[in-house]
C-alpha cells in the first residue's frame with residue numbers, strides 16, 4: 001500500500017479546521033492538526049510533512065513568522081497560506097517569505113484540493129511524474145542520468161541530477177546557496193561549500209543551458225542564490 005501523503009493543518013478557527021480535516025481525510029490524506037503557531041513549531045520540529053496548510057493570522061506565532069522561520073531553517077516542505085479576504089498585501093508577502101501558494105477564505109474545498117494537488121505535483125516531481133520529468137525544455141531521466149533536448153542526449157552526474165531535482169521541486173523561488181548545500185550535499189555551509197556549489201552550477205549549466213554564458217533555466221540572483229524559472 002502506498003504511504004499516505006501527510007498534511008499539517010495550522011488553523012485556529014475550529015470550524016474551518018474541522019472542515020479541512022474531515023475533507024482531507026476523506027480524500028485519503030493523513031492529517032495532523034495544530035491550533036496555534038507555537039504548537040505548529042513544536043510539531044514541525046519533530047515530524048516531516050508533505051505539505052503544510054498555514055493560516056496567516058494565528059495566536060502566539062503568526063503564519064508569516066512561522067513561514068519565514070521555517071524557510072530560514074531550510075525547511076523545504078511546501079506551504080499553502082490561508083489568508084482572509086482583503087489581505088491582498090499579506091498574500092504577496094506570503095509568497096515572498098517562501099510560501100508556495102495561497103488561497104483566500106472563504107474558499108471551496110474543491111479549489112483547495114486543486115491547489116494542494118498542483119503544489120504537490122510541482123514540489124515533488126518524483127511522486128507526480130516518476131523518475132522522468134520535464135525541466136524547462138529538457139526531459140530529465142534520473143535513473144539513466146541524462147537530459148534530452150530535441151533528441152540530443154547529454155549525460156549528467158548523480159550530483160547534477162540531485163541539483164536538477166531540487167530546482168524542479170522549488171520552481172520560481174530564490175534558493176540560497178546554504179539551502180542548496182544543506183539539501184543536496186547534506187552539509188552545513190562553509191566558504192568551500194560556496195565554491196563547490198558555484199562550480200557545480202557552472203558545470204550543470206554547460207550541460208543544460210543552450211548558452212551557459214546567458215543562462216535561461218537556472219539564473220543567478222546576485223547576493224541571494226539561484227532560481228529556476230519556469
Ligand code: CA
Nearest residue numbers: 012055057058
Ligand atoms: Ca486565524
